[in-house]
Amino acid sequence: DAGVIQSPRHEVTEMGQEVTLRCKPISGHNSLFWYRQTMMRGLELLIYFNNNVPIDDSGMPEDRFSAKMPNASFSTLKIQPSEPRDSAVYFCASSRGQSNTEAFFGQGTRLTVV
Amino acid sequence: SQQGEEDPQALSIQEGENATMNCSYKTSINNLQWYRQNSGRGLVHLILIRSNEREKHSGRLRVTLDTSKKSSSLLITASRAADTASYFCATQVDYKLSFGAGTTVTVRA
Numbered sequence: 001d002a003g004v005i006q007s008p009r010h011e012v013t014e015m016g017q018e019v020t021l022r023c024k025p026i027s028g029h030n031s032l033f034w035y036r037q038t039m040m041r042g043l044e045l046l047i048y049f050n051n052n053v054p055i056d057d058s059g060m061p062e063d064r065f066s067a068k069m070p071n072a073s074f075s076t077l078k079i080q081p082s083e084p085r086d087s088a089v090y091f092c093a094s095s096r097g098q099s100n101t102e103a104f105f106g107q108g109t110r111l112t113v114v
Numbered sequence: 115s116q117q118g119e120e121d122p123q124a125l126s127i128q129e130g131e132n133a134t135m136n137c138s139y140k141t142s143i144n145n146l147q148w149y150r151q152n153s154g155r156g157l158v159h160l161i162l163i164r165s166n167e168r169e170k171h172s173g174r175l176r177v178t179l180d181t182s183k184k185s186s187s188l189l190i191t192a193s194r195a196a197d198t199a200s201y202f203c204a205t206q207v208d209y210k211l212s213f214g215a216g217t218t219v220t221v222r223a
Contacts, residue, residue, distance in 0.1 A: 033211065105149075105158070
């Protein structure tokens with residue numbers, strides 16, 4: 001298995017632009033997480049999907065952030081409009097089951113908003 | 115919000131020495147997990163210990179869990195240069211996996 005695949009690996013965009021981050025979870029995993037990592041705040045859970053349904057989006061910082069999971073093999077995280085404070089590394093992770101299982105992380109997308 | 119807090123924040127040791135880091139948390143948990151992150155990479159799962167377990171081993175890793183003190187420790191024995199990385203504890207309550215700030219470990223050759 002190729003693991004969790006994220007794209008792009010790096011994204012530089014101007015303030016106000018729309019940014020879309022993509023994730024392909026491991027086949028057979030039914031839980032998907034989006035995390036954001038910054039030096040100041042560490043790893044923050046943004047949203048959790050189970051069986052393609054958003055279960056917990058309490059970590060999504062603002063209405064500018066939205067996430068979808070149209071099917072079991074694809075998820076997107078969109079920021080519109082982007083702001084410099086959104087600069088961070090965004091990770092997608094998937095796991096088999098809801099609890100007591102390990103999470104497999106993608107390589108992350110490093111987002112820079114200038 | 116971060117559930118776990120690692121201690122120390124940073125650790126520098128000589129190759130061959132043991133490295134110990136600790137994690138404290140605040141609420142009851144289903145399990146506690148440890149992850150490693152190499153610079154610029156994603157997190158890699160190391161070990162999961164359930165709330166009813168007290169100790170677990172995996173290769174050169176030893177994890178303990180004390181639910182009465184709400185704390186865990188990760189011991190890496192006979193460290194190697196390749197162990198240089200950041201180590202994170204993560205507590206899981208139902209589906210929610212919450213990470214601490216991490217311990218940065220540097221192994222000097």
